[in-house]
Amino acid sequence: MAANKMKKGRKYRGSKTHGCGIRKKRRGAGNRGGRGRAGWQKHKWTKTVLDMKFVLDRRKKLKAKPDNVPTINLTQVNYLAHKSDAKELDLSDYKVLGRGNLTKKITIKAMSFSATAMEKIKNAGGVAKPLLATEEPTPEVIPEEEPAAEEKV
Numbered sequence: 674m675a676a677n678k679m680k681k682g683r684k685y686r687g688s689k690t691h692g693c694g695i696r697k698k699r700r701g702a703g704n705r706g707g708r709g710r711a712g713w714q715k716h717k718w719t720k721t722v723l724d725m726k727f728v729l730d731r732r733k734k735l736k737a738k739p740d741n742v743p744t745i746n747l748t749q750v751n752y753l754a755h756k757s758d759a760k761e762l763d764l765s766d767y768k769v770l771g772r773g774n775l776t777k778k779i780t781i782k783a784m785s786f787s788a789t790a791m792e793k794i795k796n797a798g799g800v801a802k803p804l805l806a807t808e809e810p811t812p813e814v815i816p817e818e819e820p821a822a823e824e825k826v
Contacts, residue, residue, distance in 0.1 A: 742766075747773040747775050762781050762782070771787050779794075782804060
């Protein structure tokens, strides 16, 4: 039978120092090496470096995450198309992914489409209208005017 193990706080009830020697030993900020962030560029430098490593790693992970755009598959789009009997679906808050098949000719407006979703929609005879422009607009070229020749009198 296992022994009844107490938590540390319960174990030391009634003890004056909770197993840490003289009372003066654990008083004040000197026991911690200063108040708050004091000494982080001196005697607590190791802790600073470790914390910075954690922060830098965290930043990398945050940048690596994809955009938090909700997605919808073609299977779900097909279900919505048959359920609503509409010729056009407005999914402007979603990105359409290509899992599943589309069996109805329909126009779909969405934030963006994956390549396979675009292909499957076109094969079904439908139209995919992305709201986000994927291609950069080409700048217009303005022809330069030739300087007018001076007239001789």
